[in-house]
Amino acid sequence: MSSDASATASRPHSDRRARRRLETIEEILDIAEAVMAEDGVNALSISEVARRLGVQPPSIYKYFPSLIAIYDALFERGMRLHLEVQRDAMADAAPGLDALTKGLEATGRWALANRALAQLMFWRPVPRFEPTAEAMEPSIEMVNLQRSALTDAVRAGELGPGADTDDAHYIVSILIKGVLTQALANEPDLPWGQGRFTPVFPKLMEMLPALYPPSTQRPRAR
Structure with missing residues (x-):
């Protein structure tokens, strides 16, 4: 298989990964907004977002480097x-x-x-x-x-x-x-x-x- 064909074949996988990443980012932001609405803007935390998302806190850092x-x-x-x-x-x-x-x-x-x-x-x-x-x-x-x-x-x-x-x-x-x-x-x-x-x-x-x-x-x- 040529390099061009390989690149074309791998593109759908890359597109799906990029789409899933964007969807997860939006889900994190939706959760973060809900936390602020329920408990106050200063109540937002990585641990609470992770808990509601159903993951461990370190997983959030794959998408955002910090709470800020x-x-x-x-x-x-x-x-x-x-x-x-x-x-x-x-x-x-x-x-x-x-x-x-x-x-x-x-x-x-x-x-x-x-x-x-x-x-x-x-x-x-x-x-x-x-x-x-x-x-x-x-x-x-x-x-x-x-x-x-x-x-x-x-x-x-x-x-x-x-x-x-x-x-x-x-x-x-x-x-x-x-x-x-x-x-x-x-x-x-x-x-x-x-x-x-x-x-x-x-x-x-x-x-x-x-x-x-x-x-x-x-x-x-x-």
Whole structure:
């Protein structure tokens, strides 16, 4: 048998091994996410993941070199899922403040439905964990989406020029994270739009034109 034929014959086996490996990685991450949801983000451990997977702890290291690596993969997984949700919400809205508000409301709904991942992504519950550059890529895309919405709001005359800045984006971030922090701390089982905190988010977003008033008033429709 030629070397080319041998390589072709062995490829299905390699493909199956690669597929099984990816499936096991996803299963490990599913288990890890379940542990965090049930027992808290800091309760995650290699030994508990191995126990639920039905293997010995050293077997997990074939797929992840450390517990921090599992956290990193969970961070990236959550960021990619969240980015897709926010992007879809903004795409269905008018450019500018409407898109920004709809995107942030989608963030709120997603965070309350995925509390463990949201805590890992948007707060710092795990000492010494710093996401890798690769895991941070979806977060950077998220920031760019929000900054683009602020730019669109300035162009549309909804906000003044100062809104197209890092400071304005920091304020937006504080608004959504402040509401989510209160909701997660006091009403974690309520969905977005119910309770004392998340329903006031639209009112908070109405503060932006007061903070960054448009330079000129748009003419009223006759």
